[in-house]
Amino acid sequence: MLQLFANGIVFGSIIALGAIGLTLVYGILKFANFAHGDTMTLGAYLALLFFNLQLPLPIAVALSVILSVVIAILIDQYLYKLFRSTGPIILLISSVGVALLLRNLVLLFWGPDLTYYSRDIQISYPVLPGLRFNNTDIGTMITAAVLIVLVHLFLKKTKIGKAMRASSDNMDLAEVVGIDTQRVIIWTWTVGTALAVTGGIMLGMENGLRPTMGWELLLPLFAAAILGGIGQPYGAMVGGLVIGIAQEVSTGYISTAYKPAVAFVIMILVLLIRPQGIFGVSKRWI
């Protein structure tokens, strides 16, 4: 039980990293980005490419993040930008197309089989009585915690972070007071994609890589974003942990195959009871 709870924190940190980007894009660009999970996949596989070049871990991760951010911004500028005036649903449909494109490009180049970054066997050691972690678990939690603190500082202390929060609250008002929304959009993709890719790499380290890894994470990501309140990065962090813990603890009682369904049920309950999410403001979203 304690072990499942702890696994939930590890897995929940990964979901939280993905959900922050999803909720920022949702809040600022006003559309549900169905390609977000596959962005995680792409980043994880790019990291595989750099690991195979024998690059050290931080450099491989950094290169994968930078490349993915560039790809995300290019997709935004050359595709999504065309649909910004036609409304959020066309953007959503377009992002579904991008999701299919990214996933199948990964499938085309890397094949369908489960792949690992490293063949080394992870040794888990006892941390507390009845609780074991391996180095990847510890690394995942520390990285996620550091990144979440950095995101917090970025959003609270920097000018562009404040502009992003303002735009997420009210885009029109932000534009009126002279915020450069174009710059906000670029930064949104940068932060969102960087977090997603880091999460994707950590997921790859935990569970190995498959072309469908990110797509399968999409439902928990949305559940976390909705639970935390759309457009609320802090909500997404909490939501990610809650969904991660709920999914892992559920495996103590029902088949592990139903993990996505657990996220789905929580999401439906939130939509029924408190559709604006834990941290959401009620009137804007109904």
Add this chain to the structure above:
Amino acid sequence: MDLSGIFSYLIFFLVITSVYGLLSLGLNIQWGYTKLFNIGIAGFFAVGAYTSAILTTPAATDRIGGFDMPFIPALLIAVLLSGFIAFLIGIPTLKLKEDYLAIATIGIAETIRLFFNNEAWVGNGVRGVSHIPRPFHQYIHFDYNVFYLLLMLFFVVCVYLAIEKALKSPWGRVLKAIGEDETVTLAMGKNVFRYKMESLVLGSMIMGLAGALYAHFIQFISPEVFVPMTGTFLVWVMLISGGSGSNKGALLGALVIWGLWSLTGLISNVVPVAYAVKVGALRVIVIAIVLEVILIVRPQGILGQKSVLQMPKNGE
């Protein structure tokens, strides 16, 4: 392939096109008219298929069954059950922003697929349900697939005429009004939630019908059939390319996109097995590119009207 081989392939192709035609018509009620974003088509498709399959097959040792029900009542139950699932999904989502319905429907479709995948006592798990009976088989003394194509065309024409009539009625005009501007429709005193629910349920019932008819034709179903790509996204590309809001466009889109999908499928049959996965990926990439190009170049689709797809700008 000789001439009779081509003929029988063509019949098979057209039957499956008709199944997709029905799915596309169902989606047109939901999306084309009412702007309900259902990306869980595969779920309603699966519920229809499994319900009818389980009700009509003889007893099996490894799953529930033995109802031996005739085709018509089983079909009716399959359609009603699909509608009921849609009703349940509609309750928490139809009062919220449109994207929530999208996320919820993809959730239900995946949950339904996981359910059939894992609960072997219902549908025999990954091994699927086989020996699904062919309706009216004993009365048919010519090529059964030709008969089935006629049966499919009968259903497609009936559904097409019924929804054309319904959508031209005052009820249909309210759906269209909701699609164009929900707030104005609400201000006019229409019960928007009720109309949206009716649209969601009716469209999903047609999807359930398509599922049941698919199951009785192929005679075998497994969760693999109801994956998001072939179960949901192809239908979306069909409706968008054919023209959202136009029933003729929905059917034309089904023909064109299923044709494209089958054609690329033929290529994957002739390449060496080692390249099969790569060709499979390329097939999806082609469909995804077609989708993006249509969205950019002709967002209203081949036969769509411009006004139906125009949407209010952000924040308006």
